[in-house]
Amino acid sequence: MSSRYTFGGDEHIFVEVEEAMSLEAFFVSLSMTNAVREADIKGITEICPANASFQIKFDPEVIKPDDLMAELKRLEETAEKAEPVLDTRIIEIPVYYQDPWTHETLMRFRERHQDPNATDIEYAASINGYESVEKFIEAHSGAPWFVSMVGFVSGLPFLYQMVDRARQIQVPKYLRPRTDTPKLTVGYGGSFSCIYSVRGAGGYQMFGITPMPIYDPQQSVSYLKDFLVFFKPGDIVKWKPINREEYDAAIEEVQANTFTPRIRNVRFSLDDYNADIDGSNAKLMEALYAD
Amino acid sequence: MPINVISAGIATTIQDLGRPGYYHLGIPMGGAMDRLALRTANLLVGNEEDAAGLESVFVGPELEFTEDATVAVCGAELPPKVDGEVRETWTAIPIKAGQVLSFEFLKAGARAYIAISGGINTPPMLGSRSTYAIGALGGVDGRAVQPGDTLPLGKQSKPATEGLTVPEKLRRMPSNPAELRVLPGLYWHRITETAQKNFFDDTWKVANEADRMGYRFQGGRKLDFVEREQPYSAGADPSNITDACYPYGSVQVPSGAEPIILHRDAVSGGGYFMLGTVISADMDLIGQLQPHTPTRFVKVDMETALTARHDRSAAMNAIREAIS
Numbered sequence: 134m135s136s137r138y139t140f141g142g143d144e145h146i147f148v149e150v151e152e153a154m155s156l157e158a159f160f161v162s163l164s165m166t167n168a169v170r171e172a173d174i175k176g177i178t179e180i181c182p183a184n185a186s187f188q189i190k191f192d193p194e195v196i197k198p199d200d201l202m203a204e205l206k207r208l209e210e211t212a213e214k215a216e217p218v219l220d221t222r223i224i225e226i227p228v229y230y231q232d233p234w235t236h237e238t239l240m241r242f243r244e245r246h247q248d249p250n251a252t253d254i255e256y257a258a259s260i261n262g263y264e265s266v267e268k269f270i271e272a273h274s275g276a277p278w279f280v281s282m283v284g285f286v287s288g289l290p291f292l293y294q295m296v297d298r299a300r301q302i303q304v305p306k307y308l309r310p311r312t313d314t315p316k317l318t319v320g321y322g323g324s325f326s327c328i329y330s331v332r333g334a335g336g337y338q339m340f341g342i343t344p345m346p347i348y349d350p351q352q353s354v355s356y357l358k359d360f361l362v363f364f365k366p367g368d369i370v371k372w373k374p375i376n377r378e379e380y381d382a383a384i385e386e387v388q389a390n391t392f393t394p395r396i397r398n399v400r401f402s403l404d405d406y407n408a409d410i411d412g413s414n415a416k417l418m419e420a421l422y423a424d
Numbered sequence: 425m426p427i428n429v430i431s432a433g434i435a436t437t438i439q440d441l442g443r444p445g446y447y448h449l450g451i452p453m454g455g456a457m458d459r460l461a462l463r464t465a466n467l468l469v470g471n472e473e474d475a476a477g478l479e480s481v482f483v484g485p486e487l488e489f490t491e492d493a494t495v496a497v498c499g500a501e502l503p504p505k506v507d508g509e510v511r512e513t514w515t516a517i518p519i520k521a522g523q524v525l526s527f528e529f530l531k532a533g534a535r536a537y538i539a540i541s542g543g544i545n546t547p548p549m550l551g552s553r554s555t556y557a558i559g560a561l562g563g564v565d566g567r568a569v570q571p572g573d574t575l576p577l578g579k580q581s582k583p584a585t586e587g588l589t590v591p592e593k594l595r596r597m598p599s600n601p602a603e604l605r606v607l608p609g610l611y612w613h614r615i616t617e618t619a620q621k622n623f624f625d626d627t628w629k630v631a632n633e634a635d636r637m638g639y640r641f642q643g644g645r646k647l648d649f650v651e652r653e654q655p656y657s658a659g660a661d662p663s664n665i666t667d668a669c670y671p672y673g674s675v676q677v678p679s680g681a682e683p684i685i686l687h688r689d690a691v692s693g694g695g696y697f698m699l700g701t702v703i704s705a706d707m708d709l710i711g712q713l714q715p716h717t718p719t720r721f722v723k724v725d726m727e728t729a730l731t732a733r734h735d736r737s738a739a740m741n742a743i744r745e746a747i748s
Contacts (some may be wrong), residue, residue, distance in 0.1 A: 139609045141671030142701030143729040147610055153659035172667045181448040183655075183693055188669035193733065198726055239642065282667060284450035284692035287559035291667060298656070305660070323695070324657040325667065330450075331558060350549065350560045361550075362449045391695045 136161070136209060138202055143193050146202055148187040154324060154384065158185035159221040159281045159293065160217055160403050163367050165205075168212045174204060182366045184281045184291065184325075217403035223369040223421045225395040226328075229380040230254065230270050230341035234315045239339050245309040253338040257304045257321060267414035273302060273340065274372040276414050280364050286333070288348040292370055295406070295414055301305060310336035317343050319372070330362075344375075344383035345394055355390050369399065369419060395423050426574040427540065430486040430524065434615070436569045438544050438562065439537075440476040442688060443552035450692045451674070452563060453562070454554040455686050457636060457711025457716070458535055460596060461499030464743050468496035468516045470584040475543030476553035480536045480567065480630035482714075484527025485569065491521050494541040494584035498595075500533030500712060501603060515589040529675070533597055533712040534634075545578035556689060557578050560573050598709050601627055601718035604685075605706050606675060607729050611697035615680070619647035623683075623699065630717045631682065636689040640720060641712055647680035647699075659695055667695045673702035675721075685710060685722075705732035 137149040148165070151158035166182040169189060176195030181188045186280060191201055211382060243249040248256045258269035278292035285291075294301060306322040314320070318329040320337030327337055330348035346354045347363040357363060375383070386392035399420045406413040426440025439462065449717050456462035456479055463473040478485065484502050497504045498514045504511045505526045511517045513536075519525060526537070546553050546564060555563025612620070626644035633640040645721040647660035658664045663679050670676070670686050677683045685702055687710060702710065703724060713719065724732075 139612075140607060140701070140726060141610055141698075141706050142607050142673050143726065143733055144673075145671035145701065147669065147671065149668070151655075151659070152666065153655035178444055180446045181692065183668045185666045186668040188671060190444075190671070193730060200729075282693060283448065284669070285694060286450050286691060288449050288451070303657075323667075324660055331560075333558065348559070350566060362446075362451075366448075 139205065140198060141188065143198065144190055146189045146191070146198070146205060147186065148188070148205065151185045154185050154293065156279065156293065156295065156403070156406070159230060159279060160219070161212070162187045163219065164212045164215060164217070165209060168208045168215075169205065171395050172204075172208060174201065176201065176365060181284070183284075184293065186208045219367055219401045221367045221369060222396050223371060223373050223399045223403060223417055225373050225421060226343050226345055227375045227379065227383055228274065228319050228341045228343050228372045229377065231266070232342045232380070235318050235339040235342055236310070238313055238315055241313070242307070242311045245307050247305065247308060257302065257338055257340070260304065261302050267339060270374055272300070273326075274374050276300075277417055278370045278372070280366055280368040280370060281325070283362065283364050283366055287330045289330045290328055290347070290364040290368070293324065294326070295369075295410065297410060304338050306336040307338070310334055314339065315342060317345070317347070319343060335360065335417055344387055345392065346387060353390070355392075356394060369401065369417060371418070395421065397423075426490060426576050427572040428488040428490065429569055429571055429575065430466055430488055431571050432569045433480045433483040433485040433527070435481040436485045437479050437555035438476050438564065438575075438741045439479040439554045440552055441474040441549045442554050443561075446550060447692050451550065451559055452556065452688060452692060453560070454556045456537060456690050458499045458537065458708045459686055460708050460740055460743075461535070462537040462539070463740065464514070464590055465496040465498040465537045466543070467586065467744065467747055468498070468514070468588055468590070469494040469539045469540060469541040470580055470582045471543045472496050472581055475539065475578070476546065477539040477544060478538050480527075480538065481534060484536060484538070485509075486524060486526045488524050489519050491523055491577075493519050494586065495525060496539050497536050498590070500536040501531035502533075502536035503528040503531065512589060514595055516584050516586055518586045534714050535711045540577060541584050542577040542580045545576045552723075553673065556741065558689070574666055574680065582743060588747050590743055591746055594739065594746060596708070596739065598712050598717065601720050602709065602713055603720050603722050604709065605701045605703045605722045605724045605729070605732065607703055607724055607726060608700040610671070610674060610700060612699050614649055614662070614697045615699060616648045616650055619649075619680070623647060624723045628683065628719045628721070630713045630715050632715050633716055636684045636686045636687055636715065637691065639713065640684045642682050644683075647677055649680060663697050664695050665694055665697050669693045670698065671701050673704070673707055674698040675702065689712070703729040703732055705729070705736040
């Protein structure tokens with residue numbers, strides 16, 4: 134790896150692992166930020182992993198910018214020698230594809246879209262060479278996804294699919310961003326999925342909606358009691374397509390505060406993944422659904 | 425005893441010094457855009473510097489007091505009135521129970537900080553009372569102040585001295601044209617040498633889209649990019665990068681057209697290249713820029729940035745000494 138180190142003013146160091154997105158680059162970003170956290174360097178105030186880069190915020194009165202830069206470069210050497218494995222969790226997220234709420238919203242913003250005569254998911258399916266929306270949903274929900282970044286706003290996860298590049302879905306963002314997106318919309322832009330944690334503006338294509346809360350400032354949702362944000366970079370996600378009936382049932386559970394996401398602990402090995410992607414993904418599915 | 429909000433002014437929010445530590449989850453540090461002004465207003469009324477006050481943009485609120493208190497208004501030149509009578513900014517003003525605090529028209533700057541003895545005592549979230557409306561955190565039920573709200577006050581930490589005032593030479597306001605010092609970096613290499621030069625040579629103007637999340641600028645020449653094949657997943661526009669973190673103060677220029685400086689309520693990341701970062705010493709100033717203010721960006725190195733940072737903390741110390 135040949136990471137590029139640069140200062141973001143007098144309070145940030147920005148490290149670009151690679152210009153292009155790849156699972157390898159994300160893995161380096163995640164290992165580096167973990168190594169920085171473990172090193173417990175005085176003066177560091179924020180550690181932010183991103184897709185193929187990361188950022189450290191620091192107090193230059195506690196540690197000199199050049200000293201911290203040197204320290205980070207030393208840590209990169211150590212991180213490179215570490216075995217590329219990650220102990221993390223895999224989560225099943227139900228998705229109601231082509232739901233009425235994102236449909237209503239996308240119809241309101243048709244003039245900002247590349248193809249005003251198709252829905253977002255029809256457009257995405259077509260430009261990625263899928264014969265039907267059903268086949269496209271199979272691909273989107275088939276192989277699992279890495280949460281490669283949490284941010285933009287309030288706990289919003291960006292996800293990158295664990296397939297080789299030839300099988301990756303690529304969809305441009307809207308021509309002009311919408312001023313509205315329903316909360317919990319499952320979106321798509323570039324080669325990333327996302328879940329809109331709050332209602333608001335957005336430029337990602339809208340494929341569906343999940344009934345599962347992922348951000349709760351009141352911390353009343355049972356599984357968000359300890360912390361208001363659900364996702365962490367490094368989480369693995371499996372989308373589970375659901376229909377209207379299942380969606381309504383899940384919403385009832387959410388309202389009764391009895392909804393519990395399916396979460397299992399897994400160990401991910403980048404080497405095993407690169408040797409056999411489908412085999413490695415199958416093992417993750419076993420871990421998720423074994424019991 | 426609370427304060428009753430009769431009218432809210434424009435975008436009046438409860439702010440303290442923010443909630444650092446959650447940027448990696450998309451929750452920005454927030455807090456007063458002009459930190460020095462809020463700290464100073466708090467000192468004038470006998471509060472800790474990090475107590476919560478009100479940040480008002482261009483137009484102040486109308487507040488009815490139900491107990492005796494001391495207030496101070498710092499930052500923008502937005503003269504306060506007590507029962508209609510004009511008072512000084514940057515000064516400790518006594519208010520009696522039943523009196524109403526309101527404001528004159530704005531004379532200079534953009535954001536006034538209103539500190540009240542005891543500090544506003546709404547429930548802190550993630551360690552701060554600062555309002556972050558997008559994430560429904562802090563403030564009054566996660567939002568800006570509205571007419572009809574009642575704002576609870578905390579306990580005063582030490583008695584205020586009425587009439588205590590900050591010497592004029594210690595009050596900081598932007599020059600005209602405003603100057604913001606920028607340390608080039610991040611994706612600086614993405615624009616051509618000509619664009620790098622033009623960015624610092626041109627005089628820009630603050631656009632109407634200027635808020636707690638970011639300040640947009642217009643009027644300079646469009647920036648040209650160094651040609652390259654766009655990296656996988658970065659998007660087709662030459663100003664796009666693979667989505668990455670955004671430093672506070674970073675200057676992004678979507679499509680090379682209008683620079684945006686991210687401020688206290690920054691989005692934590694996204695897909696636009698950034699050419700550098702406004703130095704920490706000049707972040708407060710941005711909060712005082714009105715739309716249409718002519719602005720120059722001044723290129724500096726790290727050493728200058730650190731000296732400026734040191735000068736800013738010396739200036740804050742001078743205020744502490746002057747009003748202690």
